[in-house]
Amino acid sequence: MENKDTKVLSFWVSPFGLRVEWALKLKGVEYEYIEEDVFNKSNLLLQMNQVHKKVPVLIHHNKPICESFVIMEYIDETWTQYPLMPQEPHQRAVTRFWASFAEEKVLQAAGKAMMFSGDEKKNNAENAKEAMEKIEELIKGKKFFGGENIGYLDLALGWISYFLPVMEEAGNFHIMDPLEFPAISSWKKNFLDHPIIKDTPPPREKTLCHLQSRIIAFASRSGD
Ligand SMILES: N[C@@H](CCC(=O)N[C@@H](CS)C(=O)NCC(=O)O)C(=O)O
Structure with missing residues (x-):
């Protein structure tokens, strides 16, 4: 109900x-x-x-x-069932740190790489990739950022699994090479295979059209 x-x-x-x-x-x-x-x-x-x-x-x-x-x-x-955050204060702080790191250094840079052109596209894609290397280190050897179960950080970074590939296609830039990011690639699979996550991402083609239209609108506003 x-x-x-x-x-x-x-x-x-x-x-x-x-x-x-x-x-x-x-x-x-x-x-x-x-x-x-x-x-x-x-x-x-x-x-x-x-x-x-x-x-x-x-x-x-x-x-x-x-x-x-x-x-x-x-x-x-x-709702205290299925805790998302670790219980221990230092681990909680570390979780918040990485969530905001990914938001500021990966998501924002990837967004700019998608929208901008020329050197701005290139530089932002490079910045996002550099930040992603830190995330790769963080997830190495783990199934999820939360350990054996999906936790707060998996949800915070979940967009990397389904949204980033569409951003890359729409904006014609490339960050996520599976050979360069093998640990993130296997996390992606684990995450998207999870029964709660599996059917939730928005349809890829519709998302792609939406992002392409945002890029066109942005370019016409900025006079490209
Ligand atoms: N930092 C915010 C970001 C939210 C956000 O950017 N939402 C977009 C939709 S994806 C929005 O509402 N945009 C409308 C606007 O910018 O006016 C959060 O994490 O909730």
């Missing part, structure tokens, strides 16, 4: 929104999904995320929680 007390406001292709849904699904929490049009924002979104006006927003007992990392921690503290 759908739980009316727990709502997720998201956009079908949002990798940030999918993290939140994964966290709820892993914990077996029922929720209502509300699709948002980020190009024509609803009053509900503007009301629930007055600062950033972005998805995802988790609405729990009519109270909004914004920012996917904050939401995942809230979910972990609210």
